[in-house]
Amino acid sequence: MTLAVETPERSPFPVPFGWFCIGYPEDFPLALPRAIFYFDRHLVAWRDETGELHVQDPFCPHLGAHLGHGGSVEGCEIRCPFHGWTFDATGTNTNIPYSERVNKRDTLRTFPVMEVNGVSLVWYHPDAAVEPMWEISPLAEFHGDPEWSTNVRTEHTVEAPWQEMAENGVDSAHFRFVHNTADVPELVSYETGFPGTMMKSVQKFVTPRGVMEGRIDSEQVGPGLAIVRFGGIVDTVSLAATTPITANRCITRFNFRFKTMGDEETTQNVGHAFVREVNKQFLEDKPIWEHKAHLVRPALADNDGPFMKFRKWAAQFYAEGVNAERTVFAPPWWPERADEAPAKATASARLGGS
Ligand code: FES
Ligand SMILES: [Fe+2]
Numbered sequence: 001m002t003l004a005v006e007t008p009e010r011s012p013f014p015v016p017f018g019w020f021c022i023g024y025p026e027d028f029p030l031a032l033p034r035a036i037f038y039f040d041r042h043l044v045a046w047r048d049e050t051g052e053l054h055v056q057d058p059f060c061p062h063l064g065a066h067l068g069h070g071g072s073v074e075g076c077e078i079r080c081p082f083h084g085w086t087f088d089a090t091g092t093n094t095n096i097p098y099s100e101r102v103n104k105r106d107t108l109r110t111f112p113v114m115e116v117n118g119v120s121l122v123w124y125h126p127d128a129a130v131e132p133m134w135e136i137s138p139l140a141e142f143h144g145d146p147e148w149s150t151n152v153r154t155e156h157t158v159e160a161p162w163q164e165m166a167e168n169g170v171d172s173a174h175f176r177f178v179h180n181t182a183d184v185p186e187l188v189s190y191e192t193g194f195p196g197t198m199m200k201s202v203q204k205f206v207t208p209r210g211v212m213e214g215r216i217d218s219e220q221v222g223p224g225l226a227i228v229r230f231g232g233i234v235d236t237v238s239l240a241a242t243t244p245i246t247a248n249r250c251i252t253r254f255n256f257r258f259k260t261m262g263d264e265e266t267t268q269n270v271g272h273a274f275v276r277e278v279n280k281q282f283l284e285d286k287p288i289w290e291h292k293a294h295l296v297r298p299a300l301a302d303n304d305g306p307f308m309k310f311r312k313w314a315a316q317f318y319a320e321g322v323n324a325e326r327t328v329f330a331p332p333w334w335p336e337r338a339d340e341a342p343a344k345a346t347a348s349a350r351l352g353g354s
Contacts, residue, residue, distance in 0.1 A: 010248040011161040011294045011329045015039045016317035017125040018195065018222030019136055021241030021253055024153075025115055028053055033078060035068030039124045040246045043111070044068035048076040053113050054089050055122050061093075061106035117142040117239055118151060118255060121224075126319050134195045136221060141237045141257045148237070149267050152256040152275050156282055159331075160289035161248050162223055163314050168285055169199065169218060169226070170305035178288060179281050182206065185216055190306050192313040195222040205233055223317050234270045235259035238278065254278065287340065296327040 022036055022045065033046040035058060044058035044067040058067045060080040065071075070081030077086045077094055084097040091108030112123035112132050117139050123132040141148045158165060168174070175184045185201040197220040205212050214232035221227065226240040239255040256278075258271035300307060315322065323329075 009323060009329055010331055011164070012296070012323035012326070013161050013163055013247060013294075014318055014320040014322070015124070015126070015244045015247050016162060016223040016314075017123075017130070017319050018224045018317055019114070019121045019123055019132065019134070020224040020243040021119045022055065022122050022243065023120050023253075024118065025053075025120055028120060031073040033068050033071040033073060035066060038122070038243055038245055040244070042066065042068075043122075044071065044078070045120075046071070046073050046078050048073060048089065050076065052076075052089070053115060053120055054078075055111040055113050056087075056091050057109040060085060061103065061108070067108075119239070119241055119253070130319070134222065136225065139227065139237070139239070142239065142255070147260055148257045149260060149264075149271060150257070152258075152271065153254065154256075154275065154279055155251060155253045156279075156286065157245070157249065157251045158286055158289055159249050160292075161294070162242055162244050162250050163311075164289050164292060164294065165242060165250060165252070165285075166220070166223065166226075166314065167307065167310060168289075169220070170307055170310045172201075172305050173301075173303070174285075174288075178284050187305060190309065192309055194316055196220055197310075197313055207233065223314070230274070234261070234274055236271065236274055252282070254282075291331055291337075293331065294329040296329075 020038065022038060028034060028045050028047050030047050030049065030051070033044050036043045036045050042058050043055055045053060045055045046067075047053050056067070056078075059065070060067060060082060062080065062083060062085050065080050065082035067078055067080055072079045072081070074086065077088050079086045085093055086095040087108055088094050089110065091110040093103045093106065096102060109128050114121050114136060116136050121136060142151075170190065172184045172187060175181045183204045185203040188200040188202060190199045191197065199218045201216045201218070203214050203216060205214055212233055214230060217229045217231075219227045224241060224243060226242075228238045228240060230236045230238075236256060236258050240252060241255075242250050242252045244250050256271065256275050258267050258274070261267045261270060298307065
């Protein structure tokens with residue numbers, strides 16, 4: 001007799017493939033290997049003496065030491081802390097200090113890396129043989145255009161699969177209820193392709209100078225990167241990078257830049273108010289994402305956004321396929337969270353309790 005209790009899965013989705021942010025260039029100083037964990041796997045990141053960043057499987061094929069815990073960088077190679085074997089940027093063993101020969105057969109899996117727009121990116125695909133299917137282009141706002149301010153960054157970890165968070169982008173009806181906004185963004189167009197999507201919306205804002213119309217152009221580049229441009233009241237661009245830590249836990253890093261508004265102080269004040277609002281909304285969404293079920297067949301209303309178009313686009317990034325055995329996937333039970341206030345109450349409390 002088995003006592004095993006079947007644990008229902010959190011979602012039907014495995015880790016998607018694509019380019020994902022693993023942090024910022026300064027997180028990976030020269031010659032200091034770091035242990036990192038993304039895509040449900042241990043990794044080591046190290047920068048060689050020429051400044052190039054490398055990301056590899058971290059467990060030495062000799063006896064399994066983690067190269068990110070005590071390993072060292074020598075020139076353009078990484079040395080294992082356990083018995084001193086060295087590996088190059090392709091993961092090939094280049095030296096065994098106490099042997100005449102090297103081990104040509106056992107290599108470290110090496111992941112493609114690029115650093116652009118102020119972020120460090122890794123190409124993840126479950127199949128090591130699959131090369132990057134797209135590139136990430138430099139954005140003028142992040143490459144020294146003097147019209148744009150310096151970077152403001154925030155980050156959040158969320159206990160939810162990537163797709164649940166990304167779906168928020170097509171959900172216009174939730175704004176009124178989760179974010180207490182008077183008007184909801186109005187969808188102008190939504191195009192999907194591979195690897196990207198482009199969504200254009202307009203939204204009315206009540207300001208001291210009357211009702212103004214804002215534009216929101218949101219471009220998704222694969223599952224990992226969204227470039228959102230806000231125009232109208234304040235010109236802002238945000239690079240939102242969401243990376244799966246596991247299939248059911250993600251980290252989102254926001255990078256904001258604001259178009260200069262005459263003087264630096266005004267730009268910073270308006271910009272920071274904007275960042276606070278985006279963060280507030282993200283924190284309002286978070287408990288919904290973390291506690292919602294994934295419904296394969298949601299009961300959509302007439303004016304709900306293009307959910308199914310979004311899901312069809314998202315499905316392109318699951319190389320391992322999705323779990324089609326059920327139609328409802330619930331999150332784990334977190335007893336310590338059972339008494340938490342619902343999102344709306346939490347939000348109004350933060351706004352002053354009225
Ligand atoms: S475990 Fe790496 S050299 Fe022995
Ligand atoms: Fe939201």
